[in-house]
Amino acid sequence: MNAWKKHGAALCYTLPAALIIVAFFITSIAYTLYVSFTDYDGLDSPHWVGFENYARLFQDMTYITSLKNTLIWVVATLVFPVGLGLLFSVMLQRIKGQRLFKNIFYLPYAMSLTVVGVIWVLLFSRTGINFVLTQVGLDKLALDWLNTPPYNTYAMIVASIWQGTGTNMLLFLIGLGSLPKEPFEAAAIDGAGRARTFWNITLPLLNPITIVVLGMSLVNSFKIFDIIWVMTMGGPYRSSETLAVTMYRESFVIFHFGQGAAISIVLTVISIAVSWFYLRQTIVKEA
Template sequence: MIAYWKKNGEALLYALPAALLIIAFFITSIAYTIYLSFTDYNGLAAPKWVGLSNYLAIFQDATYLTSLKNTLIWVFASLILPVGFGLLFSVLLQNLKGQRIFKNIFYLPYAMSLTVVGVIWVFLFSQTGINYMLTLLGLEAFTRDWLTSPPLNTFSMIVASVWQGTGTNMLLFLIGLGALPKEPFEAAAIDGANRIRTFWSVTLPMLSPITIVVMGMSLVNSFKIFDIIWVMTMGGPYRSSETLAVTMFRESFVLFHFGQGAAISIVLTIASIAVSWFYLRKTIIKEG
């Protein structure tokens, strides 16, 4: 032990300030949040211990169940749509002339914050946006109250999120496609495989490492989606489009139910870690 400290003591001293900051601001915050989740606390009076009441409410209260359902919808849609479109566009653009122009066009929405994207799509879903264009085309029957009719409001916001997130997935898949060796494709061509067969049997399996990364990122981001929902509907109308992240914010910083908000944050954290771990474990075992 003495020899170890003599050898590594100086390096450990350099790492000590960072370690103390992590303990002070990260681990301590987690512990305090866990404690608050078992209390009724409004930020003024002393926390009152309520046990598991906050956690039970998440799975019993209709508002929280709607929030949970919307979160699951966001997770499923974020795994299928932006990842699927990103892969599709990357394959279409792989050997296309003028690829740089199209890459910039598809990536441009990702350069905007979700707040800006939300503002843009609020206008598009207003009466002077998509509905106006449909009316001009004589398609009044297809006009809708896109952001005020549940569950259409949730699906409308998912469209905006997919528009923003597809570009970065496309670029990641393009990087993966560019790194693939040519020999397997040449062998598939010699065997007479068509483009679809080559894609399913050669391209997709070889892209699995980058697919794991893209789907993992999409999975984690879908659990904590907040900005675009708050800008476009603030979780309304009547809290019908809230996700757990939005509900956590509302309970904590609008209604000042800090105990309930802490409980939701713990459930959200555990769910995102568990689902990510399960997905990565199954995928890595399958790849191995």
Template sequence: MQYWRKHGVALCYTLPAALIIAAFFITSILYTLYVSFTNDDGLGTTEWAGFENYVRIFQDMTYIASLKNTFIWVVATLAFPVGLGLMFSVLLQNMKGQRFFKNVFYLPYAMSLTVVGVIWVFLFSQTGINFILSRIGLNELAIDWLSTPPYNTYAMIVASIWQGAGTNMLLFLIGLGALPKEPFEAASIDGAGRLRTFWSITLPLLNPITIVVMGMALVNSFKIFDLIWVMTMGGPYRSSETLAVTMYRESFVLFHFGQGAAISILLTVASIAVSWFYLRKTIAREA
């Protein structure tokens, strides 16, 4: 009763907005779920299709390629930006001029993925990396990066790593700065080396920050769209599409709203399931 007396007025102000947001959120999910079971193209009469759209995702080679690319993005985004962010944070922790390097590494994250995509389209062009390779006698490595599968996917992952590693570094630096000094002093007295100290003390103590960083990277890897659309538009021949790009193309380019809705439902379920599994295992291990 005391809680309602103290916060009742504030709740009355926020409740209408919360109800409106919840209504739109739930309605959109239910409508998308309904459309995913139809062959709606936005032009004619909608017919019930059952699970046909979902079955097609695992039978059509275009959608299978999109699933594979999404898996590659998830693994690469978890491994490289997180790993590099951790490595950079450890290197910069006690380095002079730390503020300068923090700003340099964080600068790419201040740019939108659209801007990052434009920058890296130029870098992967004939006047960018290929020009440098030809100048140093490595002409055989100067390929058309964004038009040659699977190198186009790898090239875009490099751009994503460049944009995201700095943020992970800052988060790990915050975590490193908050660690207690006593365990490290005890390890130093016992004669533990740097590698042993890092593996046995630093990493376990950083686990709460690691959970946050990897959780963010996991969600972002599933919804990557703008970088791919700017750099390759999923091409050539839809070879570099992820589920998010395929969903957009099916819905708003090809007007296969039923198929696009099915892909969006699958993508949502997959991201929630993987995130839940990761958090459950991690928190259970912590406990």
């Protein structure tokens, strides 16, 4: 009763908005789940097809390729932007003019993924990277990057790494700046080298911020869409699609809403399962 008197007014203000969000969220999930079991095309009445849409996901090579590309994106996004962000943050701690370098590394993140995609389309054109390779005598390495599988996927991952590394670097810099000095002073007195200090002291103390960075990267890797659609539209021949791109194409390009809904449900389940496993493991380790 006392709690209601203390927080009742705040609850009255927030409850309507919360109810609206919950209602729309639950309704949309339920409707998407229903559509995933139909052959709905947006025009005719939906007909129940059971698990046919889900079965097709594991039989059609297009969808299997999409799933493989999604996994490649997840691994690459977790390893490279996070690893490079940590490396650059440690390096910047010992460099004068840190603010300038922070701005330079963070600038790509200030751009939308659409703008980043356009920039890297130009870089991977004949007048970009291929021109440089030709000029230095490495013309054999010049490729039609965005039209040659699987290099088109790797090329887009490079663009994504360029865009996302700066944010991870800033987060790690914040974490490094908040670390207590006592463990490092004790390590210096004991004669520990930089490498040993980093592995045994810095990394364990950075674990809370590392969990945040990895969690953000994990979520972003599953929903990647903009940069792929801008750079290749999932082509050629749908070879560079991820599940998010395939879901969009099925739903809003060829109007197979049932199939698109099934893909969205599978993507949601995978994202929740991976996130739950990751959080469970990190929480257990923290405990």
